[in-house]
Amino acid sequence: MKKIEAIIKPFKLEDVKDALTALGVEGMTVTEVKGFGRQKGHKEIYRGAEYVVDFLPKIKMEIVADDAKVEQIVGAIQKNAQTGKIGDGKVFVSPVEQAVRIRTGETGPEAI
Amino acid sequence: MKKKVLLMLGLLVMSAATAWAEDPPTLETNKAAIELVQSHADYVWTLVAAALVFFMQAGFAMVETGFTRAKNAINIMMKNLMDFAVGTLAFWAVGFGLMFGVSSTGWIGTSGFFLSDWTPGGDPWVLAFWMFQVVFCATAATIVSGAMAERTKFSSYIIYSAVVSMVVYPIFGGWAWGSLFNGGGWLEALGFIDFAGSTVVHSMGGWIALAGAIVLGPRLGKFSKDGRAQAIPGHNMPLAALGVFILWLGWFGFNPGSTTAANKEISWIFVNTNLAAATGAVAAMCASWLKFGKPDLSMSLNGALAGLVGITAGCYNVSPNSSIIIGAVAGVLVVFSVLFFDRIKIDDPVGAVSVHGVCGAWGTLAAGLFNLEGVTLQIIGVQLLGIAACFVWAFGIGFLMFKVIDLTVGLRVSPEEEAEGLDFSEHAGNAYPDFQVSAYAQK
Numbered sequence: 001m002k003k004i005e006a007i008i009k010p011f012k013l014e015d016v017k018d019a020l021t022a023l024g025v026e027g028m029t030v031t032e033v034k035g036f037g038r039q040k041g042h043k044e045i046y047r048g049a050e051y052v053v054d055f056l057p058k059i060k061m062e063i064v065a066d067d068a069k070v071e072q073i074v075g076a077i078q079k080n081a082q083t084g085k086i087g088d089g090k091v092f093v094s095p096v097e098q099a100v101r102i103r104t105g106e107t108g109p110e111a112i
Numbered sequence: 113m114k115k116k117v118l119l120m121l122g123l124l125v126m127s128a129a130t131a132w133a134e135d136p137p138t139l140e141t142n143k144a145a146i147e148l149v150q151s152h153a154d155y156v157w158t159l160v161a162a163a164l165v166f167f168m169q170a171g172f173a174m175v176e177t178g179f180t181r182a183k184n185a186i187n188i189m190m191k192n193l194m195d196f197a198v199g200t201l202a203f204w205a206v207g208f209g210l211m212f213g214v215s216s217t218g219w220i221g222t223s224g225f226f227l228s229d230w231t232p233g234g235d236p237w238v239l240a241f242w243m244f245q246v247v248f249c250a251t252a253a254t255i256v257s258g259a260m261a262e263r264t265k266f267s268s269y270i271i272y273s274a275v276v277s278m279v280v281y282p283i284f285g286g287w288a289w290g291s292l293f294n295g296g297g298w299l300e301a302l303g304f305i306d307f308a309g310s311t312v313v314h315s316m317g318g319w320i321a322l323a324g325a326i327v328l329g330p331r332l333g334k335f336s337k338d339g340r341a342q343a344i345p346g347h348n349m350p351l352a353a354l355g356v357f358i359l360w361l362g363w364f365g366f367n368p369g370s371t372t373a374a375n376k377e378i379s380w381i382f383v384n385t386n387l388a389a390a391t392g393a394v395a396a397m398c399a400s401w402l403k404f405g406k407p408d409l410s411m412s413l414n415g416a417l418a419g420l421v422g423i424t425a426g427c428y429n430v431s432p433n434s435s436i437i438i439g440a441v442a443g444v445l446v447v448f449s450v451l452f453f454d455r456i457k458i459d460d461p462v463g464a465v466s467v468h469g470v471c472g473a474w475g476t477l478a479a480g481l482f483n484l485e486g487v488t489l490q491i492i493g494v495q496l497l498g499i500a501a502c503f504v505w506a507f508g509i510g511f512l513m514f515k516v517i518d519l520t521v522g523l524r525v526s527p528e529e530e531a532e533g534l535d536f537s538e539h540a541g542n543a544y545p546d547f548q549v550s551a552y553a554q555k
Contacts, residue, residue: 044343045343045404045405045406045408046343046345046346047408047410047450047454048404048408048450048451048454049340049341049342049343050343051342051345
């Protein structure tokens with residue numbers, strides 16, 4: 001099992017979710033987050049004074065999947081979250097040791 | 113259905129006929145009846161206008177909270193609520209008498225305290241007039257709140273609010289408007305033109321606000337070490353915009369209501385008021401667009417208010433074309449004035465000093481410059497004298513008052529309380545418990 005964490009632009013969430021659902025992904029967790037990468041922040045103006053907003057709003061998606069599905073999922077995220085401009089985000093993949101479905105007690109890949 | 117209508121008509125004819133039979137009208141009774149209708153209309157218009165001006169309190173509250181941070185929203189609502197509540201009592205007890213009481217010197221009224229001009233069964237005009245004047249008093253008082261936002265101790269603010277409504281606003285007001293009731297002031301005797309209060313209400317509030325902002329000092333983080341003004345973004349621009357729309361609406365009571373008479377002239381005052389506000393907003397938008405590269409909402413909102421403040425003095429003695437010029441100048445003036453006060457390190461979170469103080473002075477001068485019946489050096493001289501007298505009185509007394517408060521009970525909260533936010537430190541509350549705090553707000 002692997003966990004796929006994707007940091008994406010908020011307005012791309014719907015596209016990515018639809019693409020993942022089409023692949024048969026049955027669940028995901030989404031968090032509103034703030035951060036920056038190479039994009040850094042951007043400048044805003046309030047009453048004539050410029051200020052830099054370092055942490056821009058992003059969406060973090062977390063999906064746990066079978067090893068076999070990971071490549072497909074990462075591909076779908078990369079394709080659907082892309083605008084080609086700086087600030088599109090990143091995808092991280094890491095191993096997951098265990099999963100438990102709380103309602104039934106199922107464990108491992110059965111639980112995801 | 114038809115039967116019912118016929119029955120009603122019959123009753124109506126009969127009642128009219130009996131009335132006719134009882135008392136045949138004469139020229140005198142007709143004249144009295146017409147005067148009664150006019151007098152009732154005057155009452156209704158004055159009180160409807162008072163209600164519109166009262167609603168401006170909501171406008172001020174929304175503008176102030178929109179332009180400041182979420183962590184101070186409860187404190188700002190409390191200040192605006194108490195401005196009106198404490199101010200009403202202060203003006204009832206003392207202020208109205210000082211402003212409109214009998215004055216042999218032209219400097220201070222001496223009768224009519226505690227609304228003693230009215231006794232049950234007596235002429236209720238003083239009540240309608242008082243209601244219209246108390247909402248004006250509260251307008252002047254609440255202007256100051258914005259300039260002192262986010263760092264003033266709440267208990268000290270209440271003291272300020274009572275003193276202003278009891279003494280500072282009414283005494284100057286009596287100089288310019290005393291003769292509207294039992295009084296009479298030296299400034300109006302010279303021919304000072306300030307129909308609805310560019311000076312009496314707005315500059316008054318604006319210059320006290322300036323004194324308050326100076327005595328308080330800037331908010332933490334407003335100026336960097338090298339002295340540059342930093343942005344402290346307001347937490348809710350839609351609320352600020354709603355506040356300005358409410359104020360604009362309220363001004364249709366503020367200016368046209370100042371006739372305290374239901375007449376045809378109010379349409380002229382309405383139009384002047386609206387034209388100046390619209391031009392002020394457009395001019396401020398253009399000025400901010402040219403200056404900052406983008407059209408700035410908060411400045412454009414200030415521009416609408418600047419136009420309204422600017423036309424307040426002259427709304428009944430300048431032409432609609434002149435009101436456009438007055439609004440345009442006010443709209444540009446307010447943008448540069450806000451930047452000016454930032455440059456000299458006076459922190460006014462909502463631009464109250466620029467909108468009300470500076471544009472109030474401009475409007476008062478403009479009421480002389482664009483006077484429909486012609487302009488003379490004497491008119492300009494008196495207008496300038498009124499502007500100066502207001503500055504000396506409002507800024508002088510204001511400065512003294514805030515200094516005394518500061519040295520006795522303290523005017524400002526501690527840096528820790530300010531950083532924490534006044535909602536928690538002064539009121540043990542949280543205006544938005546269901547929302548996450550943004551890193552923006554934690555300067």
